Amino acid sequence: MSEKLLGWVLLLYFIGSLMYLVAAVFQQRQLNTLARWPVLTGWGLHTLSLIWRWFESHQLSIGHAPLSNFYESLLFFSWAVICVAYLGFWRQMRDYLGSFAAILACLILAYASFGGHASDIMPLMPALKSNWLIIHVVTCFLAYAAFALGFGAALLYFFVSRPTGAGKKRDRQAHLAITAQDLDDLIYRAILIGLFLLTLGIITGAVWAESAWGRYWSWDPKETWSLITWLVYAGLLHARFARGWQGRRIAILAVVGFAAVLFTYFGVSFLLPGLHAYLT
Amino acid sequence: MWSSLWQGLTSVRLALLSLLLVGLGSILGTILPQQQAPEFYQERFGTVGTGLILRLGLDDIYRSPIFLSFIALLLLNLIACSLKRLPEVWRQITSHPGLEAYKALPPRLQLTWNHRERSPYQFLPEALPRLLGRPTVVEDRDTTWYLIRRGRWGRLGPYLIHLSIIIVIIGAIIGNLGGFQGQINLLTGEVTDILPLTNPPGEKKLDFTLRLDRFQVSFYPNGTPQEFRSDLTFLKGGQPVKQAVLRVNDPVTFGNLTFYQSTYQTMPKGPVVLEVTHNEKSITVSAPLRQRLQLPDDQGMIMVWKVESNIMGYGPAVQLAYRPAGGGHPLLFWVLADTSRGQPPQPGPHTFHLKELQLTYSSGLLVKYDPGVWWVYLGFLLMLPGFWLALFVPRQRWAIAVAPLGKDRYRLTVAGVGDRHRVALQRRLEKLQAAFEENI
Ligand code: HEM
Numbered sequence: 001m002s003e004k005l006l007g008w009v010l011l012l013y014f015i016g017s018l019m020y021l022v023a024a025v026f027q028q029r030q031l032n033t034l035a036r037w038p039v040l041t042g043w044g045l046h047t048l049s050l051i052w053r054w055f056e057s058h059q060l061s062i063g064h065a066p067l068s069n070f071y072e073s074l075l076f077f078s079w080a081v082i083c084v085a086y087l088g089f090w091r092q093m094r095d096y097l098g099s100f101a102a103i104l105a106c107l108i109l110a111y112a113s114f115g116g117h118a119s120d121i122m123p124l125m126p127a128l129k130s131n132w133l134i135i136h137v138v139t140c141f142l143a144y145a146a147f148a149l150g151f152g153a154a155l156l157y158f159f160v161s162r163p164t165g166a167g168k169k170r171d172r173q174a175h176l177a178i179t180a181q182d183l184d185d186l187i188y189r190a191i192l193i194g195l196f197l198l199t200l201g202i203i204t205g206a207v208w209a210e211s212a213w214g215r216y217w218s219w220d221p222k223e224t225w226s227l228i229t230w231l232v233y234a235g236l237l238h239a240r241f242a243r244g245w246q247g248r249r250i251a252i253l254a255v256v257g258f259a260a261v262l263f264t265y266f267g268v269s270f271l272l273p274g275l276h277a278y279l280t
Numbered sequence: 281m282w283s284s285l286w287q288g289l290t291s292v293r294l295a296l297l298s299l300l301l302v303g304l305g306s307i308l309g310t311i312l313p314q315q316q317a318p319e320f321y322q323e324r325f326g327t328v329g330t331g332l333i334l335r336l337g338l339d340d341i342y343r344s345p346i347f348l349s350f351i352a353l354l355l356l357n358l359i360a361c362s363l364k365r366l367p368e369v370w371r372q373i374t375s376h377p378g379l380e381a382y383k384a385l386p387p388r389l390q391l392t393w394n395h396r397e398r399s400p401y402q403f404l405p406e407a408l409p410r411l412l413g414r415p416t417v418v419e420d421r422d423t424t425w426y427l428i429r430r431g432r433w434g435r436l437g438p439y440l441i442h443l444s445i446i447i448v449i450i451g452a453i454i455g456n457l458g459g460f461q462g463q464i465n466l467l468t469g470e471v472t473d474i475l476p477l478t479n480p481p482g483e484k485k486l487d488f489t490l491r492l493d494r495f496q497v498s499f500y501p502n503g504t505p506q507e508f509r510s511d512l513t514f515l516k517g518g519q520p521v522k523q524a525v526l527r528v529n530d531p532v533t534f535g536n537l538t539f540y541q542s543t544y545q546t547m548p549k550g551p552v553v554l555e556v557t558h559n560e561k562s563i564t565v566s567a568p569l570r571q572r573l574q575l576p577d578d579q580g581m582i583m584v585w586k587v588e589s590n591i592m593g594y595g596p597a598v599q600l601a602y603r604p605a606g607g608g609h610p611l612l613f614w615v616l617a618d619t620s621r622g623q624p625p626q627p628g629p630h631t632f633h634l635k636e637l638q639l640t641y642s643s644g645l646l647v648k649y650d651p652g653v654w655w656v657y658l659g660f661l662l663m664l665p666g667f668w669l670a671l672f673v674p675r676q677r678w679a680i681a682v683a684p685l686g687k688d689r690y691r692l693t694v695a696g697v698g699d700r701h702r703v704a705l706q707r708r709l710e711k712l713q714a715a716f717e718e719n720i
Contacts, residue, residue, distance in 0.1 A: 123500040208328035214540040221310040231303040242292035
């Protein structure tokens, strides 16, 4: 049942993304307001389907939040992208950025549904049965979502500030209705939010590991990669705060940081062994 | 010389370098398999590579002097930067910058005030606390300045974060130097007052006795474990002083030790009784766990290697190691207790049949003393308000200058800066403008 709902969610995100794209390419500014509707409706259904899944797991009397395996984490990641996009960047969710967020959520959901991942609701092994699981996973994925938006803004930044003739560049900026300066600001804010949430995620993970395994930090690959991600973004902030880096260099670091996020999420699960391997 | 060293120690350049080094070291640690035997590295990296890896401690990188020195560098940098900047920052927060500093702020908005009933001298002290914050009023010739600082405590944020990172690292050091960790395996009913240590290696005599009263495992219908639980009693001088239930994710503390449910093992209760048939002749043997047993007439050796309470849904089973007469490799195979669905093949010439198998569990407890963990948690706790202050409290300075232009007419100039939060500044300004326009 909750899976059927997801089909609709996918479709709505896709429609929303197309509408944002049309708004951007054909400069139909009013369309941006309309494009919110399919995406937000989709997000409402998405929320409903997560709650539903939770409910279903209770009916199977193995009740746990739908955050316990790779498939469920993808569902939540997709949800988090839209959540952070609208909560954190309501004004900027238009044109290309709106389209980026919606299509990203759509792609993650499609990968969850058609990537051949086990989607059954499975019981939790004892170490995972903890309220820390919920808060740890939620904060981490909200952080990933914020970093994903920073990444999207960085890509747009490269596009906007591509070195061409000065006149053309101004044209492109006018056309995009967003300036390089705005994007720079956006990358930066997305990363602030992301870093705060990631810090929370790492802390809650550590507290949980201490109560489950007796070690708040064991240099397990997933942990280590989340630390590496944290270091990259902390480096980015210092380069900006204290050394005045802006624009292109910050955008590049935002891309590097997101690569670290992707590796933490996917690479570690598939390529490196460790405690978190049960998530695959 | 000293001053340039100090300069370097407190620089952000060094911060970036130490973040980079710790990052690269961490990456290496996840790519290069850790804590393997030397032969493992020999096979993949040859003699030269292995020599390098072992010499530099890359096979256990997170405890290697190199990696620890990167962390030391980071720690030193943080401490030095805090020592250097904190007094200055504190002074800036607690003292008021002079009027001159405000006069230099970039103007953002200028408007003419000509409201008959209400002068800006009335309006501003009333409205500003709501719009921007409580102003300090300074008269300078005919101009009246309303000076406002917002979010000044935000300045403290980065230093709180840095301090919290210092505390976390120090907590980890305290834990590593002053703490220990061990593993106890107990059968139901068993008592012990010895803690075998895994880190640092050794053994510790406890000043109490620990007894495992009961161990239970429960399974989901599909066979995956649902919960492990040990019922423990702590005794002193033979008297129980504490009883506790230990579950995964729910540690128990006694004195300064913390107990975690870490593993369990299925064990036979007493020896395993087997019926061994050879050439239509049967004998009964009792085999204790992991002890060699010679079969009669020099026909080989067996050993009970492992027992399981439920092997792949086929119920309890024993894994036997069998070494045929005349040597050769031992063969491993399972013998099921419940043969209603058949018996897996046995290498022969003997056939084995389980006559009696009583199972019990041995519970594996991880025992830890970590005097640093509260420091680590204190660091975590401090980090959160630190982040809040550093990242989400916009720091702004505003100066609103009012100068009379004529009768009931005044010029208002709004100047302001905000560090790093352009959007926040813009929003404030819009709010301010709207409020002014309503009242002009
Ligand atoms: C993610 C966590 C961190 C945040 C949000 C953060 C934030 C900041 C900020 C905002 C500043 C500028 C302070 C100012 O301009 O007054 C700063 C400076 C600095 N940070 Fe961090 N920091 C973090 C972690 C670290 C770490 C891990 C190091 C380790 C090397 C570090 C080392 C420094 C140094 C050396 C300075 C320069 C000190 C100064 O001149 O003010 N920071 N940090």
